[in-house]
Amino acid sequence: MRHLIIGNGPAGVVAAETLRAACPLDDIRLLGAEPEPPYSRMAIPYLLEGQIGESGTYLRKAPGHFEAQRIALQHGRATAIDTAARSVTLDDGSHLPYDRLLIACGSIPASPPIPGIHLPGVMTCWTMEDARRIAAAVKPGARVIQMGAGFIGCIIMEAIVARGASLTVVEMGERMVPRMMPPGASAMLRARTEARGVRVLTSTRITGIAATATGLRATTGSGETLDAEVIISATGVRPDIAWLAGSGIETAIGILVDHRLATNIDGVYAAGDCVESEEFGTGHRIVNAVQPDAVDQARIAAMNMAGRPAHLSGALQMNVLDTFGLVSVSFGQWQGVAGGARVEVDDPGAQRYLRLEFDGDLLVGASSVGHTEGVGVMRALIQSRIHLGPWKDRLLTDPTQLAAAYVARTQAA
Amino acid sequence: MMKSLHIEAAKCTGCLQCEMACSFENYGVFNPAKSRIKVFDFHETGLKVPYTCTQCAEAWCLKACPVDAITKDKSTGAMMVNEATCVGCKVCTIACPFGTINYVADTGKVQKCDLCEGSPACADACPTGAITYIDADSTGIDRMRTWAAKLENQTAGHAD
Ligand SMILES: Cc1cc2nc3c(=O)[nH]c(=O)nc-3n(C[C@H](O)[C@H](O)[C@H](O)COP(=O)(O)OP(=O)(O)OC[C@H]3O[C@@H](n4cnc5c(N)ncnc54)[C@H](O)[C@@H]3O)c2cc1C
Ligand code: SF4
Ligand code: SF4
Numbered sequence: 001m002r003h004l005i006i007g008n009g010p011a012g013v014v015a016a017e018t019l020r021a022a023c024p025l026d027d028i029r030l031l032g033a034e035p036e037p038p039y040s041r042m043a044i045p046y047l048l049e050g051q052i053g054e055s056g057t058y059l060r061k062a063p064g065h066f067e068a069q070r071i072a073l074q075h076g077r078a079t080a081i082d083t084a085a086r087s088v089t090l091d092d093g094s095h096l097p098y099d100r101l102l103i104a105c106g107s108i109p110a111s112p113p114i115p116g117i118h119l120p121g122v123m124t125c126w127t128m129e130d131a132r133r134i135a136a137a138v139k140p141g142a143r144v145i146q147m148g149a150g151f152i153g154c155i156i157m158e159a160i161v162a163r164g165a166s167l168t169v170v171e172m173g174e175r176m177v178p179r180m181m182p183p184g185a186s187a188m189l190r191a192r193t194e195a196r197g198v199r200v201l202t203s204t205r206i207t208g209i210a211a212t213a214t215g216l217r218a219t220t221g222s223g224e225t226l227d228a229e230v231i232i233s234a235t236g237v238r239p240d241i242a243w244l245a246g247s248g249i250e251t252a253i254g255i256l257v258d259h260r261l262a263t264n265i266d267g268v269y270a271a272g273d274c275v276e277s278e279e280f281g282t283g284h285r286i287v288n289a290v291q292p293d294a295v296d297q298a299r300i301a302a303m304n305m306a307g308r309p310a311h312l313s314g315a316l317q318m319n320v321l322d323t324f325g326l327v328s329v330s331f332g333q334w335q336g337v338a339g340g341a342r343v344e345v346d347d348p349g350a351q352r353y354l355r356l357e358f359d360g361d362l363l364v365g366a367s368s369v370g371h372t373e374g375v376g377v378m379r380a381l382i383q384s385r386i387h388l389g390p391w392k393d394r395l396l397t398d399p400t401q402l403a404a405a406y407v408a409r410t411q412a413a
Numbered sequence: 414m415m416k417s418l419h420i421e422a423a424k425c426t427g428c429l430q431c432e433m434a435c436s437f438e439n440y441g442v443f444n445p446a447k448s449r450i451k452v453f454d455f456h457e458t459g460l461k462v463p464y465t466c467t468q469c470a471e472a473w474c475l476k477a478c479p480v481d482a483i484t485k486d487k488s489t490g491a492m493m494v495n496e497a498t499c500v501g502c503k504v505c506t507i508a509c510p511f512g513t514i515n516y517v518a519d520t521g522k523v524q525k526c527d528l529c530e531g532s533p534a535c536a537d538a539c540p541t542g543a544i545t546y547i548d549a550d551s552t553g554i555d556r557m558r559t560w561a562a563k564l565e566n567q568t569a570g571h572a573d
Pocket of ligand 3: 477478479480481482483494498499500501502503504505506522523
């Protein structure tokens with residue numbers, strides 16, 4: 001059996017390794033479009049901070065790891081799939097046959113339709129190449145404007161500041177990380193960010209960028225002008241699927257997959273940032289572009305490719321963010337559900353926030369700031385649908401007892 | 414035969430010797446707050462439950478790590494955090510559904526139970542035999558593993 005995996009990010013690598021464990025004799029080929037060994041995008045901020053070198057971002061560190069696993073690494077970009085002939089066309093015109101195909105090509109940064117967005121000095125922070133460009137341009141004293149304070153934007157902020165730049169963050173939404181954290185928690189992150197000397201503009205849009213004698217000038221919706229040497233565009237990403245047009249593989253925002261990570265075409269699977277799948281607990285389709293979900297999906301897809309039925313109960317939103325030392329997390333339906341109970345402890349003085357959302361006696365969502373002990377049980381309580389029974393009322397009084405509730409309902413029963 | 418920690422909550426008196434031993438083993442101080450094993454004390458029922466990582470087969474922490482900082486020790490079977498490689502991204506702390514791998518702000522890295530290279534200080538310190546380090550087979554009824562399996566059925570099948 002020939003397994004071909006398009007994309008060598010975390011999803012591609014975990015799928016290849018899962019396949020190898022499940023089918024020792026099969027051919028496994030991992031295709032990657034970027035000229036680097038398989039690496040992790042999410043390690044880029046640590047590279048920019050100087051905590052690690054480029055090799056620190058590599059997904060596997062042991063020399064000869066892929067050879068030892070008999071996973072063939074190939075450099076090249078897939079440009080088309082002929083699903084009838086079970087063949088993939090590469091950018092050099094060659095073709096690769098497959099019996100089972102996994103598409104794990106990830107996402108690409110959205111390019112907002114703003115005049116000047118393609119000027120030199122305006123950059124995204126997504127690939128290793130981007131990281132090198134940012135490292136070369138963002139020097140101590142550089143003025144940097146970052147467009148977007150979503151999850152990825154908030155992650156790279158600290159690295160930009162660590163490089164000695166003076167940073168202004170411009171976000172269209174009314175708060176930072178609007179799709180990850182509720183207002184009270186978001187306000188704490190903002191306060192922390194501003195305390196580190198970052199200027200934060202929310203409900204603000206950059207409407208144009210122009211080149212000046214010394215750099216760049218951005219104009220906001222209210223007509224204010226901001227001067228900078230570098231503008232980083234972090235306005236969101238979307239699945240990299242334009243190249244699949246005409247393949248017959250069903251897509252919407254992302255590649256549509258079922259609970260087995262199978263597409264509508266026999267033998268073709270998809271996993272990671274490029275997919276759109278059913279959300280755990282809601283049934284809505286979402287693109288859940290986070291590392292832990294990408295690898296979970298990759299594992300399930302690979303099991304099915306290996307002929308061992310496995311399914312994912314749905315994509316669970318989960319995020320962890322460190323904002324200048326303030327750690328925040330959110331899981332599941334952190335906004336809450338209609339008719340469900342909620343408890344919220346919002347303590348800006350102590351820089352601690354904790355909010356739990358219930359549906360009946362099930363935990364369905366959670367978010368926190370300043371808590372790092374045992375946050376993982378939020379995932380278990382939500383995803384295992386553990387009935388809290390009497391613990392629900394206890395949690396409504398004291399939500400910090402969450403880990404105790406989990407242990408009580410699972411270990412001490 | 415691989416050994417694992419076997420926890421019998423009914424025998425636990427809540428003396429916290431395990432937490433002291435763990436923090437001393439890893440940080441050279443007696444400070445339960447730094448312990449990787451935690452005793453939950455349920456006042457309503459009087460039950461005390463020592464709780465730590467089971468080195469679960471699914472190893473969500475290991476699989477989620479973006480930089481290969483968590484590896485499985487071949488002799489003990491423990492998932493080990495390589496501090497030199499860990500970048501402190503905390504993704505493992507939300508991936509592990511047991512809350513047993515945690516971020517330590519002082520070091521900027523994560524910590525979890527590493528089975529003390531095969532002689533766990535907590536088991537040595539436990540005066541009542543509530544925590545023992547025995548052949549993995551005999552711990553087969555371990556409740557935590559049951560719950561791992563329950564979650565796994567919903568989220569995943571695994572290769573081994
Ligand atoms: C700066 C930054 C910080 C982040 N921080 C976090 C974080 O803290 N937590 C978190 O959960 N997530 C974070 N993420 C997101 C995380 O990196 C992604 O969710 C994860 O990389 C998804 O893995 P993937 O394998 O699906 O896709 P990718 O990692 O994008 O890998 C896809 C690979 O496929 C290749 N490819 C694309 N098209 C083709 C083609 N046609 N042919 C061949 N190869 C192709 C790409 O070059 C790429 O190497 C961060 C991302 C960035 C950029
Ligand atoms: S830390 Fe969690 S995911 Fe990792 S081995 Fe232990 S229980 Fe499993
Ligand atoms: S915190 Fe460290 S061990 Fe955990 S996922 Fe990140 S790099 Fe890996």
